[in-house]
Amino acid sequence: MDYDVIIVGAGLVGLTAALACCHKGASIALIDVVHPANSKTDNRASAIAATSLRMLKVLGVAETIKTELQPITDMLIADGGVGDVSPLTLHFDSQDFGKPSGYMVENDVLRRALLNSVNGHKKITLIAPVEVLSVKRSSAAAQVELADGKILKASLLVAADGRHSSQRISAGIEVSSRQYAQKALVTTFSHALPHDGVAHQIFFPGGPLALLPLTQNRMSIVWSDKAAAIDAALAIDETAFIAELRRRIGNFLGDITLTAPRLTYPLSLQMAERYTDTRLALIGDAAHAIHPIAGQGLNMGLRDAAALADVIAAARSVGLDIGGADLGEYEAWRNFDNQMLGMSTDILNGLFSNNIMPLRHARRLGLAAINQSDLAKSFFMTEASGQSGDLPSLLRVV
């Protein structure tokens, strides 16, 4: 074999998987059609759960982004209509739980740091930009033919090539999927008054609007709404957009200046029916794509990467062929968790993204009831910080 593992897709999940598998001793080829240094279409920031940050620490990535990590000190969740934000809000103060549940970081910052670490590893070969011409997977090996004429052989092929994964499609793995009638508009703004690390999620009838704190007194917005409303918010000029934003969030941040372009993202729920095939494992959005309502999609992918690294390490420790080893263990470990999270986000979005009066009253009362219950709040904080379930070793290390 040329490598232990070939990873197709050097997005945030593919880059992390390369580092995680290499940390467990595997040699890696990491392939992408776009070089990660030139990936210019992502203006998002991600909420990184506390456990995901643990893995980034072990992989030596967290240290290089520490000044750009914004702790989420508090989360405020409210039910709203324009100009009518519910007085019954749900409030998660990290001081009640001892430490932040998560940290915000811009995707480009994280991508750069992961890429730097990848470049520093002798056992990871990044090949990009390059097209994959063909893939053959058999009981003997996985073989990838590249457009530059190279042919690579490995024990295992990992598909980290996103929600439209061609590796998943060519393996004949079906997905169950549902396109939401919503889109998400993402941008960043700086503001005059401090955000104090507080993340806000306001549920409007068309979908949730999240304000997520970043370093240097900036906020990232993820505004999910009906496609027509998002198209309209994209078509208006910056001044009108800020005025529209103010109508929804009020003036508590003082003067606002947009610091990034407004980009939109289609939203869907998509679950692969299985995660493995002969010498193939799917990770990240190639396996599952969910609504961003809970900021968990990337965290799920990082857990996939950590779980796969553990399965590979276990195979190596007893001298087993990595790709011939029991990939079913990886499938069983991750598929159920991901299905549960995908379903929860779907239900949450359905429950909150409407203006039906009885439901609106119920959810306002529900928010208030959860707010009064330390037990319920502790449950949600455990989920948000990624501490529930059977954690892979890289997420457990303190």
Ligand SMILES: Cc1cc2nc3c(=O)[nH]c(=O)nc-3n(C[C@H](O)[C@H](O)[C@H](O)COP(=O)(O)OP(=O)(O)OC[C@H]3O[C@@H](n4cnc5c(N)ncnc54)[C@H](O)[C@@H]3O)c2cc1C
């Ligand atoms: C608006 C929005 C906000 C979000 N916020 C959060 C959040 O706060 N927290 C969170 O945890 N998650 C969040 N998510 C989810 C998260 O962004 C995704 O789950 C994550 O980025 C998926 O990463 P990935 O590496 O699996 O896939 P991708 O980012 O899609 O990367 C796939 C890679 O594969 C490459 N590729 C594609 N096809 C090929 C091919 N044929 N050959 C070679 N390479 C190929 C691509 O160039 C790309 O580099 C959000 C999502 C959205 C839409």
